[in-house]
Amino acid sequence: MTGQAQDIAGGMAAYNFAYLDEQTKRMIRRAILKGIAIPAYQVPFASREMPMPYGWGTGGVQVTASIIGRDDTLKVIDQGADDTTNAVSIRAFFQKVADVAVTTRTREASVIQTRHRIPEEPLTVSQVLVYQVPIPEPLRFLEPRETETRKMHALEEYGLMHVKLYEDIARHGHIATTYAYPVLVDDRYVMDPSPTPKFDNPKMDMCPALQLFGAGREKRIYAIPPYTRVVSLDFEDHPFEVQRFEEPCALCAARDVYLDEVILDDKGGRMFVCSDTDHCEERRAAGNRGHLAAEEAYATTEAAQ
Amino acid sequence: MTHSAQASASQAPSSQSAVSMSAACVEGGFSDPVMEAQVAFRALMDATARPGSLCDLPGSLAPPAPLPEGLGAVALTLCDPDTPVWLAPAYDTPEVRGWLAFHCACPLVTEPAESVFAFAPAGADCPPLTAFNSGTQEYPDRSTTLVLAVEALEGGAPLNLEGPGIRSRETLAAAGLPEGFVAQRAENRALFPRGSDLLLVAGLRGCALPRTTRVTAASTGTSTDEGAE
Numbered sequence: 001m002t003g004q005a006q007d008i009a010g011g012m013a014a015y016n017f018a019y020l021d022e023q024t025k026r027m028i029r030r031a032i033l034k035g036i037a038i039p040a041y042q043v044p045f046a047s048r049e050m051p052m053p054y055g056w057g058t059g060g061v062q063v064t065a066s067i068i069g070r071d072d073t074l075k076v077i078d079q080g081a082d083d084t085t086n087a088v089s090i091r092a093f094f095q096k097v098a099d100v101a102v103t104t105r106t107r108e109a110s111v112i113q114t115r116h117r118i119p120e121e122p123l124t125v126s127q128v129l130v131y132q133v134p135i136p137e138p139l140r141f142l143e144p145r146e147t148e149t150r151k152m153h154a155l156e157e158y159g160l161m162h163v164k165l166y167e168d169i170a171r172h173g174h175i176a177t178t179y180a181y182p183v184l185v186d187d188r189y190v191m192d193p194s195p196t197p198k199f200d201n202p203k204m205d206m207c208p209a210l211q212l213f214g215a216g217r218e219k220r221i222y223a224i225p226p227y228t229r230v231v232s233l234d235f236e237d238h239p240f241e242v243q244r245f246e247e248p249c250a251l252c253a254a255r256d257v258y259l260d261e262v263i264l265d266d267k268g269g270r271m272f273v274c275s276d277t278d279h280c281e282e283r284r285a286a287g288n289r290g291h292l293a294a295e296e297a298y299a300t301t302e303a304a305q
Numbered sequence: 306m307t308h309s310a311q312a313s314a315s316q317a318p319s320s321q322s323a324v325s326m327s328a329a330c331v332e333g334g335f336s337d338p339v340m341e342a343q344v345a346f347r348a349l350m351d352a353t354a355r356p357g358s359l360c361d362l363p364g365s366l367a368p369p370a371p372l373p374e375g376l377g378a379v380a381l382t383l384c385d386p387d388t389p390v391w392l393a394p395a396y397d398t399p400e401v402r403g404w405l406a407f408h409c410a411c412p413l414v415t416e417p418a419e420s421v422f423a424f425a426p427a428g429a430d431c432p433p434l435t436a437f438n439s440g441t442q443e444y445p446d447r448s449t450t451l452v453l454a455v456e457a458l459e460g461g462a463p464l465n466l467e468g469p470g471i472r473s474r475e476t477l478a479a480a481g482l483p484e485g486f487v488a489q490r491a492e493n494r495a496l497f498p499r500g501s502d503l504l505l506v507a508g509l510r511g512c513a514l515p516r517t518t519r520v521t522a523a524s525t526g527t528s529t530d531e532g533a534e
Contacts, residue, residue, distance in 0.1 A: 017339050026385050029346045030421075033383075034446035036353045037502045037515035039469050043446045067350065069343045125355075154442040186469050186517065188498065206472075210354045225354045225470035225517075 018065040019097040024048055028066040028221065032212060035223035040185035041153070042136050042220040050216065057090055058216030060113050060132035067128065067212075068094065068111055073101045075109035080117040080258070080275035087115070104278050116179075118200040120257050120279040123209035125226060131194045133215040136222060138182045138192035158190045161233060169238055178243065184231045185224055199242045199258045204230040249274045250292035252283035330403030333367035335381055341365060345382040349504070352513040357466040357475030359458055362509045369400035373454045375506035376424050377404075383450075384409040384422055391417045391449075393425035417449070426454045427481050427505075434489045437501040445498040448516075452504045456481030458512050463523040466514070476523060477512060479505055490520040 016022065024046075031045040050058040068074065074094050078086040082104040090113060091102050103109050106121040113130040123129060135141075139149045142160045152158070161182055168176045181198035185191050193201060194213060204211065204224060211224040224230060234240035248255045250271040257279065259272040271292050274280035284293065335341040341363040348360035368377030376396075384390055390411045392401065405411055414420050417436045425431040431453065440448035461480030464487065467473075482505075483489070493500045493516060500516030514520065 017343075022339060022342065023385055023387075025342075025346075026383060027387065029350070030383055030388070031446070032350060033353050033450070033502070034448075036350070036470075037517065038445050038498050039517065041445060041498060044444075067343075067347060069347060070340065150443050210350075227472045228469040 015097050017098055018068055018094070019051075020048065020062065020065045024062075025066045028062055031221045032063065032066065032223065035212070035221050036210070036225050038189075039224055039228055040183075040189035040191035040222055042215075042222045044219055045221050047216045047219040051093075052089070054217040055134065056086060057113070057115055057132035059214030059218075059221070060115070060130050060216075061090060061093070061214075062216060063130050063212050063214035063221060064094065064111060064113050065098070067130075068098055068100055070098075070100070072110045073103050073108055075103050075106060075112045075278075076114075077112065077117060077119070077276075077278075078115045079260075080119075081277045083277060105282075106278055116195050116197075117258070117275060118196060118203045120254075120274070120276045122203075123207060125208045127209040129207075129209050129211045131196075131211065131213045133192070133194040133213045133220070134217070135180075136192055136194075136213065136215040136218050136220040138180075138190050153189060156188065158184075158233075161190055162235075165233060165235070165238075169235075175234065175238055175240075181240075182233050184233060186228050187231075190233070191222065191224075191230075197243060197258055198232065198240075201230070201232045201240070202242065206230075245272060247272055248290060249280060249283075250290040252280045252288045252293070253290040254280065254283055254288070327403070329369040329400045330407045333369065333377075333404065334408045335363070335378075336365040338381070342382045345378050349379070349382065349511065349513065352504075352511055353470075353502075353515055355470045355475075356468065356514055356518040357471060357477045357512065360511045362506075362511055364509045369398070369404050371398065372396050372401045372404070372424070373506065373508070375509050375511060376452055376454055378509065379452050379504060379506065379511070380405060380411075380422070380424065381408055384411040386410045386412070388421040389414045389419055391415075391420035391423040393423075393430045395426050395430045396424055420449050421447075423449050423451045424454075425451065427456075427483050429483075431483055433483075433485075434493045434501055434503075439493070439496050439499040439501055442499060445500070448499065449501045450504060451501055452506060455479050455505050455507050458505060458507045458510050465521045465523045466518050467521075468518040470515075471518070477514075479507070479512065487520055487522050490514070490518075494519055 031043040035043045050061055076087040076091045078084040094100050106119040111128050115132045137149055143149050165175050179197050180192055180195045181201055183191050183193055206227050208226050210226055213222045232240040245259045251273050258275045260275045262271050344363050352360040362375055362378040366377055388411050391414050417423055417432050418438045437449035457480040459478055461478045463476050463478045466475040502516050503514040505512045
């Protein structure tokens with residue numbers, strides 16, 4: 001242990017670099033390599049208890065802890081935002097246990113841990129995107145037994161998933177699945193892209209960055225290598241479509257981005273703003289203004305900084 | 306023989322040869338195990354994600370001969386008591402066994418098909434890919450990763466690589482690959498999702514050929530890839 005132990009609370013307790021012990025990291029690292037070798041196949045792994053509850057990204061945190069090194073710059077987003085509780089606490093966790101550089105800028109990050117969004121800025125070959133996944137099995141709500149879903153993946157038997165999408169059409173007239181929209185990876189495994197909006201599905205296809213998925217409670221790791229075909233399931237007469245927004249971002253006037261609806265009052269007032277806070281801030285810094293952007297207030301804050 | 310080699314690390318050496326053997330077993334690991342294992346893993350992860358690209362492994366270690374240092378780096382990065390390891394006869398010496406026992410504590414197996422990691426020099430000493438574990442249809446991840454020492458990763462007969470991780474086409478010109486390598490890879494690819502994964506190592510440079518990568522000979526232009534989809 002030559003200098004890699006992280007001193008916590010003035011030497012009261014010391015953790016290994018990036019919190020996990022070395023044998024746990026090796027186990028996760030082996031799972032990651034097999035996951036990359038078999039795109040979208042869910043590799044079982046011995047998920048550890050982490051100092052945060054299940055559902056807070058324990059799978060993503062374990063994957064990040066196993067890959068991160070001293071030279072990395074980490075960005076953490078929660079629903080696209082860098083400044084929400086989950087993102088702030090995971091970022092602080094890695095600053096504490098791995099002493100790693102952090103950023104909110106997408107293009108400055110080498111490792112991006114995400115909960116339910118893919119950044120608007122196109123990813124590059126030198127980046128790794130780590131997803132926090134609640135339910136990794138796309139067939140789980142159609143078939144509760146693990147033995148059966150495993151057999152279905154083994155036999156490439158995905159008819160049930162098409163029945164589910166067809167039932168959407170029969171009931172609603174269109175495929176009403178809007179998030180966790182199933183994809184077919186490299187023409188073999190059907191995969192749950194985690195609860196990202198289906199708006200982000202096209203970004204997974206032939207993405208230059210490596211995409212890793214960690215599900216802590218369900219104890220599964222899977223991966224999409226760079227430049228891999230990712231196709232959203234659909235029908236010839238009901239092709240896959242992403243969400244469209246009628247108005248641009250109210251703050252930065254961006255179009256063709258994913259927007260969050262924000263309720264303004266109890267009289268039906270609302271605004272749509274970028275879900276990707278970094279993208280929105282960069283656009284505003286470049287002078288783009290939406291119809292609700294506070295011109296004066298923003299200028300004042302900038303001057304203050 | 307083997308047992309005494311493993312035990313010599315903890316017992317008082319009784320002869321001159323036991324002294325040198327125990328020193329060879331104990332020394333020669335990573336100088337900074339945590340950070341160097343991370344650097345080595347990231348190199349291997351990037352290599353696996355981009356088949357055909359070459360990566361550099363950290364070089365502070367010195368495994369006992371005849372185990373090449375690049376293979377030693379992979380062993381120290383990925384092997385531990387959970388991973389049965391198969392050693393090619395050429396590497397199966399008391400010193401190498403003792404070194405792996407001390408640094409990785411990995412069990413050694415005699416059957417290639419029982420291994421999670423296999424270390425071999427490319428050539429006649431290495432069994433065909435089909436001799437290794439290719440996993441099951443339900444658990445294709447439970448397969449062997451074969452770590453193969455080759456003469457060089459450049460300057461050999463060029464091979465075309467296609468598949469996930471490769472934008473259009475990548476070329477690999479490793480020297481000293483086994484006879485019938487392209488046909489063996491096609492056979493391995495036809496098993497998908499089963500199949501063994503391959504790491505080629507020359508010195509401290511590495512290159513990954515996961516089971517998804519389709520390998521064809523570049524010079525003749527003929528495809529030996531009928532087995533794959």
